[in-house]
Amino acid sequence: MENQNALQNGALEGAAGNGGRSGDGSALIFLGTGCSSAVPNAMCLIQPSDPPCQVCSQSLSIPPDRNPNYRCNTSLLIDYCSSDGIRNYIIIDVGKTFREQVLRWFTFHNIPRVDSIVLTHEHADAILGLDDIRAIQPHSPTNDIDPTAIYLTRHSMDSIATKFPYLVQKKLREGQEVRRVAQLDWKIIEEHYDKPFVASGLKFFPLPVMHGEDYLCLGYLFGEKCKVAYISDVSRFPSNTEYGRCCIFSFSCVLTYIYTFKHFHFVGDVKCRDETSICYFVILMSL
Ligand SMILES: [Zn+2]
Ligand SMILES: [Zn+2]
Secondary structure: OOOOHHHOOOOEEOOOOOOOOOOOOOEEEEEEOEOOOOEOOHHHHHOOOOOOOHHHHHHOOOOHHHOOOOEOEOEEEEEEEOOOOOEEEEEEOOOOOHHHHHHHHHHHOOOOOOOEEEOOOOOHHHHOOHHHHHHHOOOOOOOOOOOEEEEEOHHHHHHHHHHOHHHHOOOOOOOOOOOOOOOEEEEEOOOOOOOOEEEOOEEEEEEEEEOOOOOEEEEEEEOOOOOEEEOOOOOEOOOOOOOOOOOOOOOOEEOOHHHOOOOOEOOOOOOOOOOOOOOOOOEOOOO
16 A cells, blocks of 8 residues: 555645645644554563564664654544635544653654644543643643633543543632633534534534444544545444445454454455545554
8 A cells, every 4th residue: 555654654645636734835743553552562662572673663663754663652633724714723632642642743844832622432442642732732720721622422522521620620729729720612523413513613524423432432534625435443344334435444453253243353344435535554563
């Protein structure tokens, strides 16, 4: 697959097919295409097998931008340039490796901020970096800044309220001291997921997919000149989820049998219905 390397690490893919972020136009930056524990696997490095795991031992010897075996949690940054030339930065998912992704790829691609956040679901590899959003927001000891819009399901909202109550709390309790935390404007995506929403000027159509048979995860269809479907965690497409007219799929494919109940097995499970579309399969896990 000619462009597979281009999708691996912090790489650009021009959404208008023009080869990336060279000034004008929109672009996609894959901040991570790795599994939930990311690659390399820490155990492969601290307790190496004999012979050592080739993937993980190689992962530290090549710079990440040229290394297919160094992968953070799955996440996409949309560098969206609207028709009036205004640029917005929209991130899908903020996982455990978010800080590392900022340090590696925001600096590499000169990304100055995040204007809005879209979440696929509430698993650790999609949300545990939310605390670090404050690190890329303007400094205010009193939290007196414009909050960053974040779009998510009601289920994700409820889960995050348990995991990060201080990010959700609206008002200080009596006697409670101000604590500087990420300022987020929570926006619940309507149930049934049949209506689009607009984040920083870009329209997103939710694509509900099964991530295991008892868990719903959202992918998203977006793009103007060219449609892009981003689906990170999927084991099965419900029949009412439209996914045919897409340019790019980013699938969370894993290679182990034990994981396949929550993710597609990577061989032959997915076909693009529109023959003019291009599918990219991003294989996420090393074994
Ligand atoms: Zn390994
Ligand atoms: Zn998940």
